[in-house]
Amino acid sequence: MIARLKLLWRAWRHRGRFESELADELAFHEAARRDDLMAQGLSPRDAARQSRIELGMRELHRDDCRRARGLDWLDTAARDLRYAFRGLRRNPGYSLTAVWVLGAAIAANGVLFALYNAYALQMPPLARAERWVSLQGVAAQDGRGIDGWSPADADELLRDPPAPFEGLYWLRDIRLPVVANVSRPAYGEAVSTNYFDLLGVQPRNGRGFHEGETGSVVLSHVGWRVLLDAAPDAVGRQVEMAGRRFTVIGVAPPGFTGVTVSSALYWIAKDDFHALRPADFGDTPFIDVGGFLREDATPEQAAASLAAFATGRNAQRADDWRLSAARVLPRRGYLRPGDIEELKSIAAPIGIAFAALLLVAAANLASLVLARFAARRKELAVRAAVGAPRRRLLWQLFTECGLLAVAAALLGFALAALLADPLHQAMIGALGELSIEMREVQVDARVFGYGLALALLAALTFGGVPAWLATAPWKRGGAADVDVASMQRAAQSRLRSALMVTQLGASVVLLVLASLIAANARVAESQALGYDPQRLVALRIPPDARMREALLQLPQVQGVAAVSRFPLMMSGGAVDARVGERSLPLNLRRVESTYFDVMDLPLLQGRALRRGDEGARVVAISRRTAERLWPGRNAIGERIELPSQEALEEGEAGRYEVVAVVEDAVTGLFIGGVDGSAVYLPEPAGAPAHRAWLVRVPDSTRATLDALLRTCVAIAPQDDCDLMPLRTALRFQHTPFLVAATVATALGWTALAISCVGLYGLVSYLVQSRRRELGVRLALGARSAQVIRHVLSHAARQIALGLAVGWPLAFGISRLAASVSDQLHTFDLGSFVGWPLLLALLALGAAWIPARRTATIAPTEALREE
Amino acid sequence: MASSNLLPGTLDLLVLKAVSLGAEHGYGVLQRIQRASKGALAVEQGALYPALFRLESQGFIEAEWGVSGNNRKAKFYRLTRTGRAKLLRDQGDWRRMVEAMQSVLDATRAELLA
Numbered sequence: 001m002i003a004r005l006k007l008l009w010r011a012w013r014h015r016g017r018f019e020s021e022l023a024d025e026l027a028f029h030e031a032a033r034r035d036d037l038m039a040q041g042l043s044p045r046d047a048a049r050q051s052r053i054e055l056g057m058r059e060l061h062r063d064d065c066r067r068a069r070g071l072d073w074l075d076t077a078a079r080d081l082r083y084a085f086r087g088l089r090r091n092p093g094y095s096l097t098a099v100w101v102l103g104a105a106i107a108a109n110g111v112l113f114a115l116y117n118a119y120a121l122q123m124p125p126l127a128r129a130e131r132w133v134s135l136q137g138v139a140a141q142d143g144r145g146i147d148g149w150s151p152a153d154a155d156e157l158l159r160d161p162p163a164p165f166e167g168l169y170w171l172r173d174i175r176l177p178v179v180a181n182v183s184r185p186a187y188g189e190a191v192s193t194n195y196f197d198l199l200g201v202q203p204r205n206g207r208g209f210h211e212g213e214t215g216s217v218v219l220s221h222v223g224w225r226v227l228l229d230a231a232p233d234a235v236g237r238q239v240e241m242a243g244r245r246f247t248v249i250g251v252a253p254p255g256f257t258g259v260t261v262s263s264a265l266y267w268i269a270k271d272d273f274h275a276l277r278p279a280d281f282g283d284t285p286f287i288d289v290g291g292f293l294r295e296d297a298t299p300e301q302a303a304a305s306l307a308a309f310a311t312g313r314n315a316q317r318a319d320d321w322r323l324s325a326a327r328v329l330p331r332r333g334y335l336r337p338g339d340i341e342e343l344k345s346i347a348a349p350i351g352i353a354f355a356a357l358l359l360v361a362a363a364n365l366a367s368l369v370l371a372r373f374a375a376r377r378k379e380l381a382v383r384a385a386v387g388a389p390r391r392r393l394l395w396q397l398f399t400e401c402g403l404l405a406v407a408a409a410l411l412g413f414a415l416a417a418l419l420a421d422p423l424h425q426a427m428i429g430a431l432g433e434l435s436i437e438m439r440e441v442q443v444d445a446r447v448f449g450y451g452l453a454l455a456l457l458a459a460l461t462f463g464g465v466p467a468w469l470a471t472a473p474w475k476r477g478g479a480a481d482v483d484v485a486s487m488q489r490a491a492q493s494r495l496r497s498a499l500m501v502t503q504l505g506a507s508v509v510l511l512v513l514a515s516l517i518a519a520n521a522r523v524a525e526s527q528a529l530g531y532d533p534q535r536l537v538a539l540r541i542p543p544d545a546r547m548r549e550a551l552l553q554l555p556q557v558q559g560v561a562a563v564s565r566f567p568l569m570m571s572g573g574a575v576d577a578r579v580g581e582r583s584l585p586l587n588l589r590r591v592e593s594t595y596f597d598v599m600d601l602p603l604l605q606g607r608a609l610r611r612g613d614e615g616a617r618v619v620a621i622s623r624r625t626a627e628r629l630w631p632g633r634n635a636i637g638e639r640i641e642l643p644s645q646e647a648l649e650e651g652e653a654g655r656y657e658v659v660a661v662v663e664d665a666v667t668g669l670f671i672g673g674v675d676g677s678a679v680y681l682p683e684p685a686g687a688p689a690h691r692a693w694l695v696r697v698p699d700s701t702r703a704t705l706d707a708l709l710r711t712c713v714a715i716a717p718q719d720d721c722d723l724m725p726l727r728t729a730l731r732f733q734h735t736p737f738l739v740a741a742t743v744a745t746a747l748g749w750t751a752l753a754i755s756c757v758g759l760y761g762l763v764s765y766l767v768q769s770r771r772r773e774l775g776v777r778l779a780l781g782a783r784s785a786q787v788i789r790h791v792l793s794h795a796a797r798q799i800a801l802g803l804a805v806g807w808p809l810a811f812g813i814s815r816l817a818a819s820v821s822d823q824l825h826t827f828d829l830g831s832f833v834g835w836p837l838l839l840a841l842l843a844l845g846a847a848w849i850p851a852r853r854t855a856t857i858a859p860t861e862a863l864r865e866e
Numbered sequence: 867m868a869s870s871n872l873l874p875g876t877l878d879l880l881v882l883k884a885v886s887l888g889a890e891h892g893y894g895v896l897q898r899i900q901r902a903s904k905g906a907l908a909v910e911q912g913a914l915y916p917a918l919f920r921l922e923s924q925g926f927i928e929a930e931w932g933v934s935g936n937n938r939k940a941k942f943y944r945l946t947r948t949g950r951a952k953l954l955r956d957q958g959d960w961r962r963m964v965e966a967m968q969s970v971l972d973a974t975r976a977e978l979l980a
């Protein structure tokens with residue numbers, strides 16, 4: 001087979017040589033035969049004549065030889081391609097519209113696939129990547145896969161890897177406060193010291209870890225840039241991590257940022273991590289164990305060996321973590337196998353929206369193609385009359401669609417390459433503020449292949465039905481079947497209408513939903529919090545007096561308060577309460593008495609809380625809580641009883657007097673809105689329920705955060721010193737809305753543009769192909785305005801039908817969304833009326849521009865063209 | 867050398883056999899078949915070259931340009947290893963076919979009723 005393809009390729013590549021050799025061979029045959037005939041006594045002239053007659057028609061033999069080599073279908077395909085190209089060049093309006101419409105849809109789908117590709121399919125640059133595997137336990141309780149291993153299990157596995165493995169590494173994603181050129185929490189990986197050697201990654205500068213080495217850190221290329229400002233003398237420098245000094249021993253090459261989904265800024269040895277966070281080394285299975293299979297081993301063999309290890313150590317595990325088996329899963333990208341499943345479930349609905357856009361484009365194209373094929377009836381009839389079978393006609397029409405698809409794929413790929421990374425950055429910008437560096441999204445050959453496959457699939461769909469219909473009259477070749485021809489024209493017209501209505505309907509759905517999502521995002525953004533998130537920073541660390549003193553000494557700190565839950569990141573805290581005869585849930589917030597000053601929440605009634613109130617059985621409540629519990633009355637002096645229950649700490653149960661009513665605020669997650677049942681219980685710093693400090697600063701700038709982190713690390717190096725500016729928390733919660741709004745709006749606008757361009761192209765084409773008929777109408781006395789109205793009324797009918805189909809569908813989907821979350825606003829006049837109306841107007845405008853051209857048709861010219 | 871009187875499907879076998887006797891150009895292949903059959907089998911000249919091209923594409927023969935006895939540039943065909951295997955296989959098939967045909971043609975009523 002390969003030899004055959006080689007010969008075919010050589011003949012195709014060196015076509016001139018193939019032809020001349022074929023001619024030489026036949027000429028030799030004729031000359032040799034002539035010599036023989038002359039030797040038999042014929043005159044040279046007779047011999048030449050006889051040999052020519054015996055050989056027969058050379059051109060036919062040549063054709064047979066080409067066919068025998070497989071060149072005939074290549075020749076036909078090349079001819080068809082040239083023909084299709086010329087046809088498209090002669091109709092630039094049609095070709096550009098088709099390429100743009102499909103290209104835009106391919107670009108959108110290409111960007112989505114590029115994102116999926118970057119996380120789920122792209123591989124880190126590893127030696128032996130095809131043998132890279134993850135080790136997973138199977139829980140004895142419920143059969144779920146457990147991605148991690150306990151430290152004891154992981155150590156044992158690394159000490160003595162089962163035979164099918166060439167080597168195993170130990171890895172955990174970690175986040176430590178780092179003090180270098182900047183101070184910030186930074187994500188990295190704690191790894192076994194064989195990590196770099198096993199992965200086959202050679203640091204660009206310096207070296208990887210030596211066995212048993214401690215106190216050393218290897219920076220990633222990003223980490224070197226972010227933490228040390230890309231200092232050329234980085235190797236040998238000291239950085240402080242969680243209060244301990246580490247020496248930089250190497251900088252990894254630019255392409256390698258670890259083997260997990262977020263980019264690691266650094267790697268430290270697992271023993272160092274153990275020294276920094278001994279409390280993390282319990283029984284919980286949180287360590288990734290991965291490695292490489294031996295060349296001759298299969299994942300199944302490896303899983304069998306691993307299962308023996310996994311079940312053999314059950315006695316040392318807690319009940320929840322006992323294992324019944326193990327899996328060895330080949331790795332295909334940065335995501336772990338379990339994470340890929342999760343991603344797929346999230347990506348599916350998004351994929352459906354993008355597929356809808358592709359459907360709009362394909363429907364649009366189908367109506368365009370249908371119009372074009374209908375206009376080529378005469379040409380098809382001539383071809384059929386000279387003997388082209390229907391198969392050939394179909395093939396020619398397909399070739400043209402294929403050519404359009406390839407051009408659209410190229411355009412889509414170029415657009416996707418241009419847009420993918422900026423869109424990705426815009427979507428995950430908030431993660432950057434959480435100190436997570438995400439990887440770059442690159443558009444590679446795989447994305448191009450995906451785009452091309454989509455384009456060809458769309459071409460088959462949008463070209464298939466029209467081509468079938470257009471060639472139906474020549475089912476048996478030769479003369480057209482008149483009945484079939486007229487039926488086919490009627491079918492084409494019906495199909496064209498259906499397609500136009502479908503795509504307009506789909507555009508209405510996409511636009512209305514996009515507008516609803518955007519409206520929700522706007523409402524979310526404008527939500528009043530009751531405080532200024534720019535001036536508040538949460539520091540997640542168990543509060544104590546030393547930390548308060550240290551923080552208050554910083555010039556940037558204007559106040560601190562210990563809290564059980566800080567706003568925007570922690571929800572919950574509901575407890576059962578009794579007010580008079582009523583029993584109801586209230587949201588209990590344990591705060592230090594300084595909380596309201598730090599939050600800058602105005603006091604509305606009663607007195608401000610003070611130090612002595614902590615533990616004095618008094619509470620403050622929010623305005624809405626007061627209105628809800630004691631409508632129309634003064635809440636000061638009223639009582640709230642907290643019965644003994646699990647949600648309360650020791651000594652918290654009892655009767656409380658309301659001494660203050662403060663302004664409302666969003667105290668939980670931002671999506672929850674203003675807390676309508678907030679009760680603030682004053683407790684001193686260090687109370688068991690307190691989890692974090694809330695710090696008031698003039699502005700949460702990088703320098704302020706830097707100072708806070710340095711102070712925290714100095715006082716409590718053993719803790720994570722997790723700093724969270726509330727503006728970041730807010731932005732992080734806005735992100736899903738913004739991403740959804742951006743994507744939906746982009747999809748909606750693209751659909752609108754595609755529909756308008758498509759309608760424009762279609763009406764232009766119809767006007768062009770009906771020139772003669774319209775010319776006759778004008779010649780018979782019709783006024784231009786009447787003809788324009790006639791053309792437009794047809795388009796208007798389809799637009800109205802499209803709206804009639806799209807509206808109820810959009811309404812249905814929005815009701816469905818409403819049933820999922822009552823926080824969503826699912827009716828918005830602008831969305832349901834404004835956008836569809838705009839779509840109708842724009843679509844009508846798109847039809848009007850070409851329709852106006854009918855006014856310029858000179859009847860005599862239109863008739864003469866025939 | 868007039869019109870073909872070959873049984874359908876036998877041209878490839880004849881060409882393979884002719885080429886197996888040593889590298890030869892197209893015209894020589896034709897002559898070998900004719901001489902070996904003592905003029906009984908005439909291959910249509912136009913059918914020969916597509917057969918050679920097809921067999922070459924299938925990898926049963928390979929070609930190389932050389933110089934003929936008359937000092938002309940000619941394309942010589944030679945049998946490949948897979949071609950030799952095919953020739954042996956096809957020869958066996960042909961012989962079995964001839965024997966079977968012969969048995970049927972020689973059959974008598976008495977033999978068939980026995």
